[in-house]
Amino acid sequence: MKTPLPTSAKSAIHPSKPPTRMKHGLTAVIILVLIWASAVQTEASFSKLVIGLPNMLDLLRDMFPPRWSYFKNITNGMLETIRMALIGTTIGGLLAIPVAVLCAGNLMPSRWIYFPARFVLNLVRTIPDLLLAALFVAVFGLGPVPGILALAVFSVGLIAKLTYESLETIDKGPLEAMRSVGATGTQLIIFGVVPQVAAQFTSYVLYCFEINVRAAAILGLVGAGGIGLYYEATLGFLEYDKTSVIILFTLAIVLVIDYVSMKLREKLL
Amino acid sequence: MMKNGTTVIRKPRKNPYRWLIYIALVLLYVWAFSGVPFTGFKETAGQIMRSIVAGIFSPDWNYVYLPEGEDLLRGLMDTLAISILGTVISAVICIPFAFWAARNISRFRFISGSGKMVLSFIRTFPEIIMALLFIKAVGPGSFAGVLALGLNSIGMLGKLYADEVEAIDPGPSEALMASGANRLQQLWYAVVPQVLPGFLNYTLYRFEINVRSATILGVIGAGGIGTPLIFALSTRNWPRVGIILLGIIVMITIIDLISGYIRKKLV
Missing domain, CATH: 1.10.3720.10 (MetI-like)
Known part of the structure; x- marks a missing residue:
């Protein structure tokens, strides 16, 4: 015969509720906002990086060969x-x-x-x-x-x-x-x-x-x-x-x- | 050796060459101290020290917020933004590196070995030098700092992630494979849940380090609170040095507390 589990035993099996979808969503939103705000604050731009890459390559080319x-x-x-x-x-x-x-x-x-x-x-x-x-x-x-x-x-x-x-x-x-x-x-x-x-x-x-x-x-x-x-x-x-x-x-x-x-x-x- | 139920405990043998080590150490210190000029300080050292201490105890509170910009709060915000973005970039880029360097993923030892070597090469590279190089590429400013932190953190995060991947229990993955899951499903349902808490924990840890690094990037012009600090130091504006130091200490303490709290909940 099946007896319903007493609530205390239930909570022992599931010690804590898994976080809800809502909580995950909220965390994701907060992280995305943080990233977006940081990108605005630091004036990060992908195009600037792409434009700057040739400079960087020039720099690396100047660095080699090292002058021993x-x-x-x-x-x-x-x-x-x-x-x-x-x-x-x-x-x-x-x-x-x-x-x-x-x-x-x-x-x-x-x-x-x-x-x-x-x-x-x-x-x-x-x-x-x-x-x-x-x-x-x-x-x-x-x-x-x-x-x-x-x-x-x-x-x-x-x-x-x-x-x-x-x-x-x-x-x-x-x-x-x-x-x-x-x-x-x-x-x-x-x-x-x-x-x-x-x-x-x-x-x-x-x-x-x-x-x-x-x-x-x-x-x-x-x-x-x-x-x-x-x-x-x-x-x-x-x-x-x-x-x-x-x-x-x-x-x-x-x-x-x-x-x-x-x-x-x-x-x- | 047992004799009548008692154990004979011998004194641990000492290394017969230990005197050589001591002599080498003494010589090392003689060499080190003889090369440092402990003389010729500025006569004003004591006075400046007192001014700095006085400046720290009577900070320039007006600098906290200035309507026209270039104030403490904006400098700290900038520092924080650099570290957040740098950490996020490296946390994403280092994932393939981590799987490359993990011993249990690739079949041949030299593959993971080469991955580990690349990571340790990146790790030994000082981030401030990387920032110098990025300044040449994208010009001075916060973005150069972001790129430097983003690239530099890969070295450490990649290694920590790889350790986490190596500690994976193969059981769930095998069970999924046995019931006909494909590679991607195995990765998503068996590997990701196992490594995610560790990855997040290490990312937050690296974030704490990056906040500290971001405060010094300004010294060379890569954005953040370091630039006004160096400026205040060179113009001998001690009350301003005081408020900036105070701001850095408070910010880092708060970040450590928050990050530590989240990490404790994760593990």
Whole structure:
């Protein structure tokens, strides 16, 4: 004999009603309006692209073959880029440790500490690195130092965020065991917390270094040192065959660093 | 090894070459720090810093809306429009790339391998350089920024989409095939429903990144809020720098909140 399902069982089978046609339609309309409004705002036009394409092809034709002799002029700029990324990431990584601890909900005694800390961290992370660099150039003048500072601030934001999320997932067992035999706060952190997150932290620093190498390559556009300075110089004089050397060199370095860093991270985790 | 029910835990062996790694690291840092001139700052650095901080705390509120245009709200709208359109363009173009790069779609490994390589090549290309190239093609302005973001996001979105396609469960597709569905029907009823939430999730994630990128495109003249910011910086108009920074921070925070909320509902 068939008995009608009680309503509670019915709702257990169908936990939520599938969205109606109306809702889908509304979403589609909103998205289309957004796209249309964006196209109007940015004055996007397909014809402009088609008209511009020959220019673009001319540009690409000018870029090839690259003038390889320019290579030796930019090696110093490239080395400076790597230096900036290295120092910026290191400073950022060191500063990120206390910040991450401040943000970790399971290590701080009160939410009055970790909520404000996270709020500030989120604000820092909203500012793109190139804007930070432009700000620091205005403060300190041209050169690699403002670039390094910009990368350091950016790295604190990224590494601290990733690290505090790892800190919050650590195993409490060792900590409780140590506390029960009378370990002090510092001992807890050194022997209980650090071994659990050290590998992840190193991996985040390497990951951030990869990002920073890419970022450092363009910071020169606002005068913050590195290879980016040369884009302005070569594009300004319409020497596109030199620009292509810079682009290819940067791509090669980025790929090599990414590869090495990825291998190291695979070994760590 | 078990002995009387207890396990002997050995200390993990340390890498005998680790000293070499430490020495290499030290040398690397010596090289890095020796090459950076930590001297010769502007004497006015402290003063400018104070003016910027003061400017951030006493922003130029009049700049938020100016009737004759070129104000903060329009700059932010422009930035937002660039990122929306750029994200949509890349989200559409990267779909064929994703299927090209997915391992479970093509029969031969080298096909998906080449797709992955193309995507990672696009990924390593800085978007600001791409914007420089597009400015040469379509002239300075927001449209160049849109094209740069649209092309550049393909690299990352294509890879994330490909990962999603690789995670497809072949079951539904096979069941449909067994009951006589053609390729297109399989795609529409078995593949699309599986990948759509992931695709949307990644698209929103990339949108968050693109909003940040769009704020810096103006630095080189590709539209958005970056142009007035650079202008205010070079004319030392600190209250205006303050209000623009504030505007960027508020906009990105709101976008992240909305996008995060939608993504949480999707997954």
